[in-house]
Amino acid sequence: MASDSKNRAGIPGNQVEKYEHLIKRLQQERKALQEIIDRDYREARRYVRSHPEQGVSIAFISGIAVGYVLGKLGR
Numbered sequence: 878m879a880s881d882s883k884n885r886a887g888i889p890g891n892q893v894e895k896y897e898h899l900i901k902r903l904q905q906e907r908k909a910l911q912e913i914i915d916r917d918y919r920e921a922r923r924y925v926r927s928h929p930e931q932g933v934s935i936a937f938i939s940g941i942a943v944g945y946v947l948g949k950l951g952r
Contacts, residue, residue, distance in 0.1 A: 888896075925932050
């Protein structure tokens with residue numbers, strides 16, 4: 878941690894405390910967002926597994942739409 882004290886040499890103590898507090902808050906926010914994303918991902922996977930026919934039909938229709946658009950652009 879010698880580099881930490883070396884980097885902090887020119888920064889007043891009050892600002893160092895503010896930065897450390899800000900870093901802690903950002904880490905907590907990151908952890909909370911990661912938990913939300915993980916929960917939503919698991920929920921989406923559960924939904925797709927319980928309704929596979931809807932996913933296949935949406936993929937099929939989307940493929941037709943993309944193919945049509947690309948066909949029109951290719952002319």
